[in-house]
Amino acid sequence: SRGRSQAEDLAAGKHVQSTDDLDAIEAELENSAPAAPVHAAPEKKFGYVAVCAGAGLEAVFRDLGVDSLVGGGQTMNPSTQDILKAIDATPAEIVYVLPNNKNIIMAAEQTIPLCEDKKVVVLPTKTVPQGISAMLAADPDASEEDNTAAMTDGFASVRTSEITYAARDSDFDGFAIHQGDYLALVEHQLFGTDQDLTAMLERLAQWEGHQEAEFISVFYGEDVTEEQAQRAEEIFAKACPNAEVTLLAGGQPIYYYMISAE
Template structure:
């Protein structure tokens, strides 16, 4: 195998085409074998965590797509395969961690594609560059990065590789240094985020990245099978409770900026784009700057639209500039034909899908264990056959995939906006005010307002012992949840549901929506509705059979 062959003790001195492919399939096998273990690293004591499944499906689907591209083109080139993998991972990405993970795979693939055809393959220098590139793209995918996540694990691995490289280490030493640092950073995530500390778990996305590096170590070691690091060894026994934290989600400003600015940016390198991203973030929020090479898609909500455009002019050539006022007054002046507007809604159950279809939405199946990928959402956007599309993710963990699909659709000339609906009941409220005869801005403002004004609750059953904000729960306990926080623990679905309804109505409300899940007793929805009407005779109650998994009841109050 020449310079790409085994070194001391059978270890690879460099990663050639065969080794690179082995790394990819070994990583996929590792994620397949341990995805349930990663799924269980859930800050919420309910079996709805699916980060491991999302990471596995992201890589598995991307590898299959890259292989199909190679078969179609007739190319057996590793450079072409790596370039295809860099393209396909984002479309295959599922869940927020899957989107970030896809960018890390893309970063590694970009370096592999560049050096793959060189006779020597990847040595310690190129691998170190690949790990750093993976970390950079991961951080760039999130407007406001949060430490204690897959981001800090990737950064630690890259930094350790750089230190090892400076000391003159050969490939295996660089790999083991990166893996050891990633494991250490993964263990540290528990203390870095209050939500992880409260649940007593490490970050699930970071655990997936550790598996990627473990697969690399196995390949570079020359076929030896080092024992995988047991994730349970990284979990504290009984953490003290701390207030919940929401990682990786973009922040929102009360009231919000006045303008939405979008444009394509050419003739700008990555260093200039990094500065542009920081400049836009200082000007407003909802900043997304994605792309590669010399073409970038720029999106931001700002008060000073001129400054946002000037920032682009300073670093490149903005074109296809679109500035929209985000106020109701201006939105009312912008009317478009009904045929140009459509809605795509993610649904966790067949009953919810029927509700969304009845309202005229294109439906994408998406729920715990089977969250929609970027590509699936993008395909639904295409199938809507509209010039403008509003997307309802209806789940916080599908938001980044929806945003990525929106960016991809923009490159195809379709205007797409993601409504910040983080639960099915918020999506139902948003669709209730959708007006096919109104313009995009009218509907975006109305649907966003409806979703934001809907308080969400749920009733579920704990699958393990855990410390919640309402105290310790045990497997089989009924949990009442309000806006993502456990507020009640009991042993009866109806009683806990009544407690949740009272809390949701505590700050007022006129309409209660009750959505029953696939495991709900037949009369649960009606009994909760009847009890609510007794408490509030003026309350309008709607009961829907949603069929969603994990949550016997979803509750919303408008």
């Protein structure tokens, strides 16, 4: 709904009981870009850094309480120094880092010995939906141990699917991929290919309908129109009648859709 932030829509769909974190930060999309990094003295116990690309995804992370954002993702891996600057700009004693990509986890972990005045905890999130679910589970009043456990449990139950395209002819998991094909990936494994995006969505949605997910979030990318996205939401709602389906404007590059199921 237009009267609420995307993060509130997401949390409402998951029956999150507390909306304190969501009420705290209501940033509009145009104001969601991270500020220039500066060294920030601790003002609170927990702080959060997330890596993502796309104005909509940035806004969701901001609404969920992320302090500093690092631009990056598939084909755009930030450096350890980029992540360290974001940590320095986060006013907290303990800073959680959400890499949200398997290729960024190592760069994030390399910040741990480099940060002297703050404790850095890297949660090995491999996808943006995992990072969002981790933030939905964060508890500012918990101990470090309990908060880490809650966030880890939060993202561990998430299954991520992505639909992208083939930039060139290639071989993927033993399958011949042709330039321009639409590719569906489930947990980074090839699910299927198709020359029609809607057909690819329908195949993925039909499969998802047999997985018994309770909550499905569809994040649509910068190359998808709102009308196309609404059609995608309808496809998943029809194929997964027992799940609560939420549509969110992610604005991410490369991926037409990222689908979170849990």
